[in-house]
Amino acid sequence: MEPTVVDDSLLKVRSLHAKFPVYGPFGKILGAKAHVNAVSDVSFELKEGETYGLVGESGSGKSTTGRAILGLTPASGGEVLYRDRNVTAMTKEEMRNYRKDVQLVFQDPYSSLNPRKRIGQMLEEPLIIHRLGNREERQEKVFEILRIVGLQPEHYFRYPHEFSGGQRQRLGLARALIMNPKIMICDEPVSALDVSIQSQILNMLRQLQREFKLTLLFITHDISVVRYISDRIGIMYLGKIVEEAPTDDLFQEPLHPYTQALFSAVPDFTRSRLKERIVLRGEIPSPISPPSGCVFHTRCPFATDICKAEIPPMREVRTGHRVACHLVE
Numbered sequence: 001m002e003p004t005v006v007d008d009s010l011l012k013v014r015s016l017h018a019k020f021p022v023y024g025p026f027g028k029i030l031g032a033k034a035h036v037n038a039v040s041d042v043s044f045e046l047k048e049g050e051t052y053g054l055v056g057e058s059g060s061g062k063s064t065t066g067r068a069i070l071g072l073t074p075a076s077g078g079e080v081l082y083r084d085r086n087v088t089a090m091t092k093e094e095m096r097n098y099r100k101d102v103q104l105v106f107q108d109p110y111s112s113l114n115p116r117k118r119i120g121q122m123l124e125e126p127l128i129i130h131r132l133g134n135r136e137e138r139q140e141k142v143f144e145i146l147r148i149v150g151l152q153p154e155h156y157f158r159y160p161h162e163f164s165g166g167q168r169q170r171l172g173l174a175r176a177l178i179m180n181p182k183i184m185i186c187d188e189p190v191s192a193l194d195v196s197i198q199s200q201i202l203n204m205l206r207q208l209q210r211e212f213k214l215t216l217l218f219i220t221h222d223i224s225v226v227r228y229i230s231d232r233i234g235i236m237y238l239g240k241i242v243e244e245a246p247t248d249d250l251f252q253e254p255l256h257p258y259t260q261a262l263f264s265a266v267p268d269f270t271r272s273r274l275k276e277r278i279v280l281r282g283e284i285p286s287p288i289s290p291p292s293g294c295v296f297h298t299r300c301p302f303a304t305d306i307c308k309a310e311i312p313p314m315r316e317v318r319t320g321h322r323v324a325c326h327l328v329e
């Protein structure tokens with residue numbers, strides 16, 4: 001009998017591109033002079049129930065990738081498939097479900113909370129929009145969600161400014177969770193919090209994930225956070241994923257020189273695995289005119305001629321461990 005191949009990918013991102021116009025001093029009157037290539041040729045998949053960590057320096061295109069998946073930033077190329085349905089080809093009804101199933105949690109939930117609305121009202125709103133339950137059922141749901149994220153029933157009547165940063169992040173999670181999502185895209189959800197609150201939120205997230213069978217796309221620049229939370233990790237540099245592997249595998253043996261440099265900035269890691277700290281020269285280049293060939297060649301200590309000339313393809317060097325580097329055997 002033919003073995004049945006189980007495709008456990010919930011979301012597929014294929015060769016995604018996203019760019020923003022850059023305007024000169026006269027703005028739109030003279031039209032765009034150039035483009036910021038925020039995301040270029042990014043491909044990865046989210047498997048049901050996993051946490052996929054997307055790591056990279058500031059400006060590497062992590063948030064844009066997350067927003068493009070949701071259609072909040074238009075993609076200029078490539079495709080996003082949810083349960084094998086192309087997001088751009090969805091009917092209105094399918095799109096409504098997609099928007100319900102895939103929720104975004106921001107770094108700073110405060111800026112996305114309406115300051116004039118009480119928390120209860122704010123949490124109930126999406127349920128009204130999606131016509132879920134009657135009044136009583138909706139209220140019950142709001143109280144349940146508050147309890148699940150570790151807040152109190154009396155918080156129902158408070159305003160956003162009456163919460164601490166950690167509590168606000170819980171509100172951000174509550175607002176996403178109330179829709180019963182399948183996927184949560186968490187964009188730096190703990191970066192603004194102090195370390196002890198960070199671990200509380202991360203632990204809660206892991207627990208919620210098990211309880212609700214969530215699939216997480218976890219975006220961060222923090223290596224230790226991503227290591228703690230992720231099953232698999234993609235490393236982003238200047239709009240591209242340069243390496244992808246299961247977490248243990250990646251930390252056991254980072255292959256891309258950029259990943260090595262990123263990890264070597266973590267003191268513990270340098271002591272245990274790498275001989276010395278790799279300090280990158282120069283600044284991250286402008287995404288308006290990214291370097292030719294391998295986008296990392298201008299800062300790579302090992303770059304050779306081929307790196308300047310040819311874009312390295314993504315190759316699978318071990319099961320699930322993919323890397324885009326000419327120098328990796």
Ligand SMILES: Nc1ncnc2c1ncn2[C@@H]1O[C@H](COP(=O)(O)OP(=O)(O)OP(=O)(O)O)[C@@H](O)[C@H]1O
Pocket residue numbers: 020021036037038056057058059060061062063064065221287
């Ligand atoms: N709306 C926009 N208009 C123009 N350029 C943008 C816009 N949003 C992002 N960019 C640019 O796209 C690039 C990628 O930005 P993005 O926010 O995706 O990075 P990031 O990896 O999330 O960074 P950070 O870690 O700082 O959040 C940056 O150069 C940024 O300036």
Ligand SMILES: [Mg+2]
Pocket residue numbers: 062063064187
């Ligand atoms: Mg960001």
